[in-house]
Amino acid sequence: MTNQEAFDHALALATRSNIAMLGTVDDNGHPNIRAMIKMENQGLKEIRFTTNTSSRKIPQLKNNPKACVYFVDLDKWMGIMLIGTVDILQDSESRHRCWREGFEKYYPQGVHDPDYSVLRFTARKGQYYHSLKVTDFEL
């Protein structure tokens, strides 16, 4: 598989996935994983999530912005891991961009709730896995 083919398959998987796994590194140097709803992907370069500002991943990411995002299709035994960094955003444009109907359930004060944060993951490189093969690509 060429790197371009790997990229194309990876982009299709990321785009059709509603859920991603976000990996971070905690204060003791251990990796942490949690499933998150993908709000938006701009190609494979930028992926946005929302989270409670009070959640544990916020101090982890402030301390260490190194992260990965993993999309997987277990039926096809296909995955992508993207390596990059996360910015924590609370500006008005970012808040409005990722706000969805029903979010008041999580952020009762609405779009300017201080407990509402946007995570913007920016990828630097990626790996596409399929049927035990790994193909690298740069971003």
Added chain:
Amino acid sequence: MTNQEAFDHALALATRSNIAMLGTVDDNGHPNIRAMIKMENQGLKEIRFTTNTSSRKIPQLKNNPKACVYFVDLDKWMGIMLIGTVDILQDSESRHRCWREGFEKYYPQGVHDPDYSVLRFTARKGQYYHSLKVTDFEL
């Protein structure tokens, strides 16, 4: 939810899951995630996987054994993250213990194939996630 209830739910999820996400930290300090087939769990304390000795996670884990294992049930929006370390095992008992029918496909030389390794993850603590709540437990 008490810690005992969280532990019980977490144990049930780990036991019924065939797939887990293994988190490691690469040489550049970035978290890495990949889906793996769970071979065995002894409670939540020990979880075994198999892998090709030539895979990228082996040098990562030799360099930094800190790891996490994440099980998720997306239909129930329920997850467990276990924090611990990984030992890379190649002794005969470990090889036989995790060997399954059909593994010749991955390890053509059989149970003593040098490209066959067992990963034994040992958990120190865990977090159970359900409906936006997090409950910690020690192991």
